[in-house]
Amino acid sequence: MAAGGARSGAGRKRDPEAHRAVLAAAEELLNEIGYHRVTMDRIAERSGVAKMTLYRWWPNKAAVITDAVRESLAPVAVPGTGDAVGDARAHLAALLGTLTRYGDASVVAGAMSSRGEAGRADLRDILAPWLDGLVAILGRAPLPPEFPVVLTAQSWIGYVVYRVVFLQEVITPDDLRILVDLPVQGLREPAF
Amino acid sequence: MAAGGARSGAGRKRDPEAHRAVLAAAEELLNEIGYHRVTMDRIAERSGVAKMTLYRWWPNKAAVITDAVRESLAPVAVPGTGDAVGDARAHLAALLGTLTRYGDASVVAGAMSSRGEAGRADLRDILAPWLDGLVAILGRAPLPPEFPVVLTAQSWIGYVVYRVVFLQEVITPDDLRILVDLPVQGLREPAF
Amino acid sequence: MAAGGARSGAGRKRDPEAHRAVLAAAEELLNEIGYHRVTMDRIAERSGVAKMTLYRWWPNKAAVITDAVRESLAPVAVPGTGDAVGDARAHLAALLGTLTRYGDASVVAGAMSSRGEAGRADLRDILAPWLDGLVAILGRAPLPPEFPVVLTAQSWIGYVVYRVVFLQEVITPDDLRILVDLPVQGLREPAF
Amino acid sequence: MAAGGARSGAGRKRDPEAHRAVLAAAEELLNEIGYHRVTMDRIAERSGVAKMTLYRWWPNKAAVITDAVRESLAPVAVPGTGDAVGDARAHLAALLGTLTRYGDASVVAGAMSSRGEAGRADLRDILAPWLDGLVAILGRAPLPPEFPVVLTAQSWIGYVVYRVVFLQEVITPDDLRILVDLPVQGLREPAF
DNA sequence: GGATAATCGAGACGGTACGTCCGGTCTTCCG
């Protein structure tokens, strides 16, 4: 227009409450009815946020769920008792608990992946702290410098992901004990 | 009323060509446009088979895709050179090739899981030969009897699945070498 | 596909009951809640027909309503008592009744027009029988051959449409009597 | 809406330029993309006026368009040559030009009607000067006192509205000549 | 060979969710 007027910088601010309500509703619904029955309409209804607003901030359903899951996960706390083997076991047990928090973790993971590189980045972001934690634990252990710390941690996480997320099998504490001992035992108790 | 008439056994026979055409079309489409853009209608159109016929033989889309994937995978050939470590590496490399055959393996896996227990059984069926192969290879190695053969094989497969399917990372031959050496090295070169 | 199979001409037949139910539901809703509150979803729900089926047979809401209106209108019966003036009056009164059948005829007409040429063709189709009727009535009257029969009929219909549809005014029987007498009176009672 | 106004004393004065810009933008858009594709957002964007400001002055979209149309229409000038028949023809020709100014006049009319009584009042306001003009012209003609002046004028306007707005037909000068002669000819040339 | 059955291609159908669009209201900040 011609006369007077405000420049940019104006405009209503994004409602943080709406953002929070959406993620909360999404997470509740995920728990209650499972991924494939969660609907954008249902999220909108439950959160009291208009569907249009959902799509203003998230490109699609998978993105909302991803965000909700990430938000809902407790921050990863790395145990530090000094006993590397025990810490690793505890950390993996915690990861296991996280991965079984939602019934159909593999469906959720598939949904994330379906968003392409962005989705996989989300997946990496979610799993990265766990890897870092294991690496830190192993870093505190008296291992030879050439020990493949990262790869070991990856194989542990892989074991858990593979059995629990992919195959929905049950991992026992014993399994974790043996798993952690596997690469380290050669170092601790050299032979049989 | 009971005596007369033709009894069962009559009727047109199932067309085996239709079955083959469906799986071929499904696999092509999976390669070309990715899981979530494959539709039953598209499979029907491409294969020249009526949609109704699809549903006569498969309960749903995920089942068709699962079958198509299973069919398309080369039969698992377990190497048997006698060198357990080399065989394990070769076998894992082959698995790696299989898992990267379809761009979005994790989406497919998620889709399978979304079918519930039946889908996970399919997933297990597909992965079981690989596990069995590794177990067989390890069984031929000079390992102490209490060595956790199955768990070791699972951690290997887990490592590959986790990095390649979940995170879409690249696994190098070196990675595989280190991975396989990890649990075994303590046995071969007892101490430092 | 390869072997066996049916040729074209097959396929489930269009369900005539669905077609009928849609138009009935649309007409009911039009009467009950008015054009702009009629919704494709509501039509679908009321008729028990899937929304997708609506869009298979009609391009949009306006087309459905147009069809419903056309269907609901009683066939135009041209009176033929021999008294041209009386017949014309009766015919116009009937038209008037038709046009006030739906509260907001001009909204409906606007909706039809919004479909472009196709919609205007529908409008013409609906009004054409009324014009033809008046022309036929005038054709039976003892008028000089150069009398502008069609134009007269159009001016009569125009009068009714303009006042009743556009302005939502009330037309009295007296109005109609005077209207019809207007162009004819010069012929019947030559001068004043 | 027309005048509206700034209140007493304090505060910034209402910007008349904004008012003008809105109506100009609305009218341009109406010409360019047609009624149903004109949106309040587009009017706001084109005019540089905030949407909120639109709704401060006009109750809804139809009102803005109505105002824009009314503003854009040239003031009705009633011809007064003394020749009633010629004047009537000229006046109707001018009306015809006005009604065809916007492609989809019936859509606009429908939109106005959709506002209920208020909208129809707008419609009447727009058309009233034309009716008054014709009545004035007929009032200057040497007609018998009982001649239905208003009804005649209405039938003329109705003829034009019906054919041009409703059916989007073309009206020729000849049509108008015959139309006007119709009710009057009986008076001028009593019989055949 | 004729009746009986099962299969197939074609495609309409009910249902459900998607992602978009727009009308109209409300909030924030700038000049």
Add this chain to the structure above:
DNA sequence: CGGAAGACCGGACGTACCGTCTCGATTATCC
């Protein structure tokens, strides 16, 4: 303190896909 900027709710839109359901035509088997 008026107004531009723009987020927000509500609700309809038109599309896509799933899995079911007729059709009519096409084989096979059995009597």
